[in-house]
Amino acid sequence: xxxxxxxxxxxxxxxxxxxxxxxxxxxxxxxxxxxxxxxxxxxxxxxxxxxxxxxxxxxxxxxxxxxxxxxxxxxxxxxxxxxxxxxxxxxxxxxxxxxxxxxxxxxxxxxxxxxxxxxxxxxxxxxxxxxxxxxxxxxxxxxxxxxxxxxxxxxxxxxxxxxxxxxxxxxxxxxxxxxxxxxxxxxxxxxxxxxxxxxxxxxxxxxxxxxxxxxxxxxxxxxxxxxxxxxxxxxxxxxxxxxxxxxxxxxxxxxxxxxxxxx
Amino acid sequence: xxxxxxxxxxxxxxxxxxxxxxxxxxxxxxxxxxxxxxxxxxxxxxxxxxxxxxxxxxxxxxxxxxxxxxxxxxxxxxxxxxxxxxxxxxxxxxxxxxxxxxxxxxxxxxxxxxxxxxxxxxxxxxxxxxxxxxxxxxxxxxxxxxxxxxxxxxxxxxxxxxxxxxxxxxxxxxxxxxxxxxxxxxxxxxxxxxxxxxxxxxxxxxxxxxxxxxxxxxxxxxxxxxxxxxxxxxxxxxxxxxxxxxxxxxxxxxxxxxxxxxxxxxxxxxxxxxxxxxxxxxxxxxxxxxxxxxxxxxxxxxxxxxxxxxxxxxxxxxxxxxxxxxxxxxxxxxxxxxxxxxxxxxxxxxxxxxxxxxxxxxxxxxxxxxxxxxxxxxxxxxxxxxxxxxxxxxxxxxxxxxxxxxxxxxxxxxxxxxxxxxxxx
Numbered sequence: 001x002x003x004x005x006x007x008x009x010x011x012x013x014x015x016x017x018x019x020x021x022x023x024x025x026x027x028x029x030x031x032x033x034x035x036x037x038x039x040x041x042x043x044x045x046x047x048x049x050x051x052x053x054x055x056x057x058x059x060x061x062x063x064x065x066x067x068x069x070x071x072x073x074x075x076x077x078x079x080x081x082x083x084x085x086x087x088x089x090x091x092x093x094x095x096x097x098x099x100x101x102x103x104x105x106x107x108x109x110x111x112x113x114x115x116x117x118x119x120x121x122x123x124x125x126x127x128x129x130x131x132x133x134x135x136x137x138x139x140x141x142x143x144x145x146x147x148x149x150x151x152x153x154x155x156x157x158x159x160x161x162x163x164x165x166x167x168x169x170x171x172x173x174x175x176x177x178x179x180x181x182x183x184x185x186x187x188x189x190x191x192x193x194x195x196x197x198x199x200x201x202x203x204x205x206x207x208x209x210x211x212x213x214x215x216x217x218x219x220x221x222x223x224x225x226x227x228x229x230x231x232x233x234x235x236x237x238x239x240x241x242x243x244x245x246x247x248x249x250x251x252x253x254x255x256x257x258x259x260x261x262x263x
Numbered sequence: 264x265x266x267x268x269x270x271x272x273x274x275x276x277x278x279x280x281x282x283x284x285x286x287x288x289x290x291x292x293x294x295x296x297x298x299x300x301x302x303x304x305x306x307x308x309x310x311x312x313x314x315x316x317x318x319x320x321x322x323x324x325x326x327x328x329x330x331x332x333x334x335x336x337x338x339x340x341x342x343x344x345x346x347x348x349x350x351x352x353x354x355x356x357x358x359x360x361x362x363x364x365x366x367x368x369x370x371x372x373x374x375x376x377x378x379x380x381x382x383x384x385x386x387x388x389x390x391x392x393x394x395x396x397x398x399x400x401x402x403x404x405x406x407x408x409x410x411x412x413x414x415x416x417x418x419x420x421x422x423x424x425x426x427x428x429x430x431x432x433x434x435x436x437x438x439x440x441x442x443x444x445x446x447x448x449x450x451x452x453x454x455x456x457x458x459x460x461x462x463x464x465x466x467x468x469x470x471x472x473x474x475x476x477x478x479x480x481x482x483x484x485x486x487x488x489x490x491x492x493x494x495x496x497x498x499x500x501x502x503x504x505x506x507x508x509x510x511x512x513x514x515x516x517x518x519x520x521x522x523x524x525x526x527x528x529x530x531x532x533x534x535x536x537x538x539x540x541x542x543x544x545x546x547x548x549x550x551x552x553x554x555x556x557x558x559x560x561x562x563x564x565x566x567x568x569x570x571x572x573x574x575x576x577x578x579x580x581x582x583x584x585x586x587x588x589x590x591x592x593x594x595x596x597x598x599x600x601x602x603x604x605x606x607x608x609x610x611x612x613x614x615x616x617x618x619x620x621x622x623x624x625x626x627x628x629x630x631x632x633x634x635x636x637x638x639x640x641x642x643x644x645x646x647x648x649x650x651x652x653x654x655x656x657x658x659x660x661x662x663x664x665x666x667x668x669x670x671x672x673x674x675x676x677x678x679x680x681x682x683x684x685x686x687x688x
Binding site for chain 1: 483498504538
């Protein structure tokens with residue numbers, strides 16, 4: 001990469017010359033994409049829905065445009081610390097107050113593809129992370145840890161949700177891994193290809209939903225329903241993830257981009 | 264004797280699909296009393312409060328004593344066929360396309376009413392093919408015809424084999440036999456029961472809508488495995504899903520039964536916020552509107568498509584649509600909205616002769632009514648009532664004792680029912 005006085009221009013030039021790849025880690029906001037499923041007596045996070053305002057017709061002959069509706073936690077989305085009871089009293093804990101500097105950060109990608117394929121209830125343990133560090137180096141402070149499972153390749157909504165009579169079976173982090181990442185590595189946040197940062201059966205872990213509990217309790221963030229993690233290196237990519245500036249927002253759908261330097 | 268209906272040949276695709284014609288629709292306002300009763304499956308005639316004369320056709324004043332004190336009263340329908348004829352020529356297009364058509368005159372049996380010294384009325388009836396030549400005992404029923412107006416039909420004194428297969432009867436009913444049905448949500452207990460009942464009733468095939476394909480619901484695998492079932496993606500909250508489904512199968516739906524429902528049992532102060540109420544409106548009201556906008560036009564266009572035509576649209580409402588049950592307040596409101604819309608859909612579908620049947624059940628024996636004590640209508644009983652309604656000539660059905668009781672009270676005085684429900688536990 002040819003250096004100029006402005007490093008931002010270096011990045012742009014790197015993108016133009018394809019030395020820096022921009023990878024879209026976002027699922028399309030599609031009404032058919034599944035949303036989190038909770039017991040029916042609980043409140044419900046809306047799925048993504050699209051209603052036409054007009055389409056070059058009697059409702060408006062020139063414009064095509066839509067109204068859309070969804071929950072804060074629909075599609076590829078960001079979890080703010082205020083989302084969980086453990087993070088409710090932290091400063092700068094909602095989508096409107098999170099410092100914007102946090103929205104650009106490096107990422108470590110943990111390859112769990114083989115394990116998740118063998119066991120949909122696979123739990124990523126602290127030991128697994130330590131073994132990863134042996135090969136890839138220490139997880140840097142303030143970086144994203146992204147759990148790659150290739151779960152996003154499950155295009156069939158039923159296979160993606162993977163429910164049986166005992167609930168959902170999707171991979172996620174074990175309690176000790178979450179504590180390790182938060183307490184010993186001080187990460188920025190945890191990201192998953194599944195519908196939640198926690199495993200499908202995480203309500204049976206101790207504590208229930210350990211990832212939500214510890215990550216948000218420590219003021220860290222979550223990213224869910226990511227895709228294309230297979231296009232990222234284990235280390236060295238940079239994630240751009242800016243949630244919508246919703247007042248007191250607990251999260252939001254967002255476009256997640258990764259920058260990967262191939263040069 | 265009516266010969267059993269045979270599965271007709273497939274439609275010749277190079278012949279034009281005919282435009283639906285309706286039987287004569289004009290009636291006087293007074294006559295609508297007969298339609299009103301027929302709409303709920305009852306045969307009523309005016310009876311003079313002064314002299315007891317029963318009169319037909321309906322009029323403003325008693326044909327014997329000129330009193331205007333006329334009350335609509337239910338009739339048993341038992342009578343004697345005194346004359347019959349076969350119509351072989353007609354100026355009305357509807358009948359022209361269906362000739363020959365059997366008609367008769369029936370003298371009602373009213374001799375057991377000693378108070379009534381007047382001659383029994385003679386009725387012009389559509390005559391079932393299995394009624395013997397006169398004189399013969401018959402049963403008269405009031406049914407709605409394809410124009411939505413009441414007509415009188417005489418059936419044999421006792422049921423005969425294949426009676427519902429009579430071609431004139433098929434014109435008055437919406438029998439599922441050989442017809443193709445769509446059940447919009449086949450996963451709910453009611454949806455599952457309706458699917459099974461339609462198959463039992465001889466529905467040619469049943470399209471069964473599935474939303475949220477990841478949900479494992481007891482009984483669903485069994486429904487999916489049924490030979491006559493074809494599962495289709497259909498989520499009434501998703502405009503694109505409804506559009507795709509209508510585009511895919513709308514041309515083949517003869518009977519649509521909307522079982523998609525959001526039901527929660529909350530008082531207005533029992534659930535903070537409006538998220539649940541909105542979901543109820545989204546499914547129970549807007550879902551119905553989306554179905555009507557996408558399936559309505561295509562079903563209307565097929566209302567005269569051979570003998571296997573689009574005939575009926577069934578809405579499962581609730582008796583709470585008529586008066587709010589404070590224990591299920593927002594649910595009641597969504598069903599009231601759906602009821603109002605269903606009346607609009609009925610007026611629209613009526614133009615093609617497609618019948619809109621509204622079902623107003625009392626409390627159903629389903630999860631969200633767990634805390635209610637019996638009597639509750641089981642999903643199976645509800646499904647049987649729906650098929651019975653399709654085979655009959657009515658458009659409003661009140662299944663279960665509670666629905667019947669509430670409907671009666673609501674007709675007598677809506678305010679009384681409102682007060683009673685306000686204090687119910």
